[in-house]
Amino acid sequence: MVDTAPVKSETSAPATPGQPHRVVIVGGGFGGLYAAQSLGRAPVEVTLIDRRNFHLFQPLLYQVATGGLSPGDIASPLRSVLSSQKNTQVLLGEVRGIDPDEQMLKLKDGETVPYDSLILATGSAHHYFGNDHWEAIAPSIKTIEDALEVRRRIFLAFEKAELEPDPEIRKALQTFVVVGAGPTGVEMAGAIADLAYETLKDDFRNVDTHDTRIILVEGMDRVLPPFDPSLSKRAAKDLEKLGVEIRTGTFVTGLEGEKVTIKTGDHVETISSHSVFWAAGVRASSLGKVLSEKTGAPCDRAGRIMVEADFSVPNHPNIFVIGDLAHYAHQGDKPLPGVAPVAMQGGKYVARTICDRLKNKTTPPFVYSDSGSLAIIGRNSAVVDLNWTKLTGYPAWVIWALVHVMFLIEFDNKVLVMTQWMWNFFTRNQGARLITGRDQIKSDQAFMKQ
Amino acid sequence: MVDTAPVKSETSAPATPGQPHRVVIVGGGFGGLYAAQSLGRAPVEVTLIDRRNFHLFQPLLYQVATGGLSPGDIASPLRSVLSSQKNTQVLLGEVRGIDPDEQMLKLKDGETVPYDSLILATGSAHHYFGNDHWEAIAPSIKTIEDALEVRRRIFLAFEKAELEPDPEIRKALQTFVVVGAGPTGVEMAGAIADLAYETLKDDFRNVDTHDTRIILVEGMDRVLPPFDPSLSKRAAKDLEKLGVEIRTGTFVTGLEGEKVTIKTGDHVETISSHSVFWAAGVRASSLGKVLSEKTGAPCDRAGRIMVEADFSVPNHPNIFVIGDLAHYAHQGDKPLPGVAPVAMQGGKYVARTICDRLKNKTTPPFVYSDSGSLAIIGRNSAVVDLNWTKLTGYPAWVIWALVHVMFLIEFDNKVLVMTQWMWNFFTRNQGARLITGRDQIKSDQAFMKQ
Secondary structure, three states: OOOOOOOOOOOOOOOOOOOOEEEEEEOOOHHHHHHHHHOOOOOEEEEEEEOOOEEEOHHHHHHHHOOOOOHHHOEEEHHHHHOOOOOEEEEEOOEEEEEOOOOEEEEOOOOEEEOOEEEEOOOEEEOOOOOOOHHHHOOEOOOHHHHHHHHHHHHHHHHHHHHOOOHHHHHHHOEEEEEOOOHHHHHHHHHHHHHHHHHOOOOOOOOOHHHOEEEEEOOOOOOOOOOOHHHHHHHHHHHHHHOEEEEOOEEEEEEEOOEEEEEEOOEEEEEEOOEEEEOOOEEEOOHHHHHHHHHOOOEOOOOOEEOOOOOEEOOEEEEEEOHHHEEOOOOOOOOOOOOHHHHHHHHHHHHHHHHHHHOOOOOOOOOOOOOOEEEEEEOOEEEEEOOOOEEEHHHHHHHHHHHHHHHHHHHHOOHHHHHHHHHHHHHOOOOOOOOOOHHHHHHHHHHHOO | OOOOOOOOOOOOOOOOOOOOEEEEEEOOOHHHHHHHHHOOOOOEEEEEEEOOOEEEOHHHHHHHHOOOOOHHHOEEEHHHHHOOOOOEEEEEOOEEEEEOOOOEEEEOOOOEEEOOEEEEOOOEEEOOOOOOOHHHHOOEOOOHHHHHHHHHHHHHHHHHHHHOOOHHHHHHHOEEEEEOOOHHHHHHHHHHHHHHHHHOOOOOOOOOHHHOEEEEEOOOOOOOOOOOHHHHHHHHHHHHHHOEEEEOOEEEEEEEOOEEEEEEOOEEEEEEOOEEEEOOOEEEOOHHHHHHHHHOOOEOOOOOEEOOOOOEEOOEEEEEEOHHHEEOOOOOOOOOOOOHHHHHHHHHHHHHHHHHHHOOOOOOOOOOOOOOEEEEEEOOEEEEEOOOOEEEHHHHHHHHHHHHHHHHHHHHOOHHHHHHHHHHHHHOOOOOOOOOOHHHHHHHHHHHOO
16 A cells, blocks of 8 residues: 555546546535536546435425425436436445555445546535534434434424423423534524424414524534624524524533533533534545545545645546535635535536546636525525625525525426425425334334234 | 223213313324314314324325335325314324223323224234234335335345346346235336336446336236226236236245245246335234224224224224224125225214214214225326226326325315426426435445544
């Protein structure tokens, strides 16, 4: 095993002359999928490997977690998205090893996949800052399964409260703590408030859903830390209007059973809650570590690969890293943020770079086109920073909705999903608030076998 | 504990005079829900208990199992369906005991629920005829979780086949066995054929989806045994046209690993298949046994309660059993079939009976209005028996679709679901073909923690 592999030729000719250049993309998120789509008509052979068989429209995952949409509404089978690209194959598999010398990937089941150019786009996973045992208590919202588990817990908490005679326990069941006030945490807190105070208000007989407490905990001094402070201020105001209690400058120091311990400065408080959700931290996918070990590529603290200006790995011009797995610090004074547009633009740029190289053309440097950032707060409120202007409240909500509708339609023609979603919005109908999961039926099966 | 409880007065006055009559309904399927809705304006207090928080539109569950619809599309939260009925409360709970003397139900968590009138509508569960260990190998299609597991297996089988170099294993991965050719089995076999030969045909590079084998096994001498023989014949012809192999007069005698052993007369055959699905038998919910022990009510072989002509339990006029849990033999020469219309009409009748008793009125005898039976075979084909006429092929399919659309719309205003579904039909898009489940992500999490 070597730490740094020999530099490959920039043109990365295929192993067998005459064979098309083999581009292997790992990860079918925004970065990997846009790279694959950009290579659809290129004279290359594309292989997209993902461990899931679908692309997930992550920005709407919080809607699954709160019962507004079904998983199928925000996921598109990778095969059907790419089925018309004749040069592309999709493999369901998990990459476990990278051999830059042999230009080969190793899959979990032992199979190997050779490449001429490699694009790694495996994104990020949640991160509990060394408290991995917190995961069982406070699930995060990164995968479909996470979202369904969160959905199960939210609706089960209300159901249990309806049956609970003890007012203290009922209070704990109706207390929701969201850890982390980035876009996901803010969306979750706002959506739970909407649910409790509006959607579910007539559904229970013993529970007054207005007694529900939603506490949003953030370590930084304001919600939505990556946004402009004026927008953070407005978001906080809107959240409070929705009924969310905000605790900034506050850290979770303990999570045990149905108790959350939080610390604000020197003040320590213990909150009884049956539903704690984690939206606090992400770290790069584990493949970053594997790549770093094999190529000597430097990583940042979050495990992201410090890439070159063309997204390639230092000394390995035919290995590219894009999206949340990449630390790209060649533009502006901060690394590019871990958002969908950065991944998509990275994917397109890398696809172009590979094509240009095959034609011995030089690719102009990457320029990130930042069209702004947005976060939804509630049913009528969002914050949008378009760089040239800032919007809040209802106008921002309209922009937020339009952007998401456009993406979904462009991407998978999900016109009907969006119609359904708008319908739900206007009727306050959340049809997907099902409590599902194997645990839910296991006990009865055991009983039936008695 | 007594085997037969004393006969209660027919008027079933509430325990406390002046208090409204308490009707407790167990089960939120077609029977229980229609009973609850029929009591919506009655001067009674209604409690609906179910262990799930949603009503499931079971007739379309096979669509979830084959990726056409999402669970949320065919499930409606019971609370929201009943939220406008001010006299009704919904409890999420599992009934474990019945005390007819005290007029009390016991829930799993120890809680008790008193009733004046009781309606049991807990339906049926799958049945492996004494081979319960087959369940892990051959899941059935009765719950949302079952359907998602079946969906996972179907799509995973194709994914594995795409990666499999051994042609024998690939053949086994592309072999699907459906056990039981009642409506569910026929629907499943037809839907898998549609998937393999149409929807997925362009999605794979190494797998030829036309090599897929779908084998439908039935113990009786024809498919759709409850239907008229002429319709069974036509259904068999349509299934064969779709590419389904039919084995009638055939029983499964062994299920182990990836091998199914079937026996037709004296001929024994072993089929290699990674995907066996069970649509062969149901038995009554376990609450039937509990009720029978407590009241001495006779059961049939499938565990259903033999009810009186008004659906009450012998000697317990204030306990009613409806739907699949009831054996109703007071009309025609056979017991009423276990289909949705029987449950719905039973629910309505029992609701009326309870109201009439409170007014000291006599309820006319129950008459089942049989509007016919229908089963879908594939995208353009169904069989429909309207009693006065029989339809097959495309016209039958149109009737089938209209009936289901009407039910869904009447029931939960699911206009958009049906639009989506029609859209899928015409575009052959099956957006919900996701492979999900905790197992799917566990291995990567373990890997990431390394």
